[in-house]
Amino acid sequence: MTGQRIGQVVATYLDHLAVEKGRSGNTLAAYRRDLDRYIEWLIAKDLPGIDDITPDDVEAYRADLTRGYGEHQPLSAASVARAVSSLRGMHKFAVAERHAAANPLADAPPTNLPTRLPKAISVEEVGQLLDAARFGDGPIPLRDTALLEFLYGTGSRITEAVTCAIDDLDLGAGAVTLHGKGGKTRTVPLGNYAVAAIEAYLVRGRPAMNPNGPGVFRNSRGGPLSRQGAWAIIQNIAERAGLTVHISPHTLRHSYATHLLDGGADVRVVQELLGHTSVVTTQVYTLVTVDRLREVYATSHPRARR
Structure with a gap:
């Protein structure tokens, strides 16, 4: 349209x-x-x-x-x-998103604004989030834990997560097919923690919600979980975890990319995992890791400071 x-x-x-x-x-x-x-x-x-x-x-x-x-x-x-x-x-x-046929700024010169570095949280803060998600009984904590493990374990956009269908999962192979922007799909790995959390949710949590559709993540009434609903879930969990930084679904995507690069992943591999069309989009994350390297150098090298 x-x-x-x-x-x-x-x-x-x-x-x-x-x-x-x-x-x-x-x-x-x-x-x-x-x-x-x-x-x-x-x-x-x-x-x-x-x-x-x-x-x-x-x-x-x-x-x-x-x-x-x-x-x-x-x-x-x-x-x-x-x-x-x-x-x-x-x-x-x-x-x-096909709301317009053409972009009138496609050939306009770029505006020279300072680069905004993506805001990631630490591995420890991710752990705090997950601990807070697991708190309580019933299907909701199982769903919330699976959602956070999914987002952090795949680097998916929130729309890709809430539109993921059960048929997109291959838990035996530890992989999921994500449906990204412009109708593009990509298959990304699911780590062991994400697989375990999703399996627990699918076996003990999702059936209790009386689901009425193919989507993996359901709301408390059994309908599809919306982007707004997922955002509210993460905000509530962050508050419960005592995290004062602003955390959104995209924060987990930023953290996924940053932690991969911190661990030595190649930027082009991260580009493919994130579904970025250009590596230039992904390279902004390397600026974050360089800043961290400087911090480590400044505190660790004997000749870094006088």
């Missing part, structure tokens, strides 16, 4: 950022401000449909942000770059 109204696409994109990407409330508010202003400008130009927008329109909007227009004051170069970065992400998402 293409040609949706810009407001509909923006609402879907913000939901994607909140649930799948795990962006904080402040970050979401900034995106919303940038995109609401964009919508307002487009509607004033009689461009309500996302497929009505051309590269020239985006450039005109960038120019208006720089010099100011109507009741809006001129923005600084950094604010303009941030605003255009918000548009770039939204338009890229719209094409990837």
Whole structure:
């Protein structure tokens, strides 16, 4: 489906950022401000449909942000770059999810914003999360433990996890087929801990939920677990574990990649496991590991400090 109204696409994109990407409330508010202003400008130009927008329109909007227009004051170069970065992400998402036929920023020069390093938690904090998930009796702790082990053991996106069907699992081989963006699939390994947790859930937890569909992860009423539901589960478990850092489903994906690279995995192998189209996307994780290497060097090498 293409040609949706810009407001509909923006609402879907913000939901994607909140649930799948795990962006904080402040970050979401900034995106919303940038995109609401964009919508307002487009509607004033009689461009309500996302497929009505051309590269020239985006450039005109960038120019208006720089010099100011109507009741809006001129923005600084950094604010303009941030605003255009918000548009770039939204338009890229719209094409990837088939809400639009083309990306008007596809050939636009990149905005020079500082690289944001992915926020991973430590192996010890992952252990705290899993301990908190296992607390209690009944099918819910079994499901929650299986969900966390699945996310951390596969590096999957939350959408890939909640759409995973029982037929996608090959627990005997320790593998699962994930259905990623753009209809692409990939098969990734499942570690022993994830296999054991999923088996326990499938045998003792899921049947008690009276499941009514093929999806692995079910909500308490037996229906499919939604992205929002999975996000809330992880937030509650993190709170129970006493972790003060912001943790979302995507945090476990970041942690998966970071811990693999810390353990010596090749970046191109991690690229394949994460389902990244380009290795450039994966290489941001190497910046995190370099920072950790510096810390180890600074505290361990006899000539690192004077």
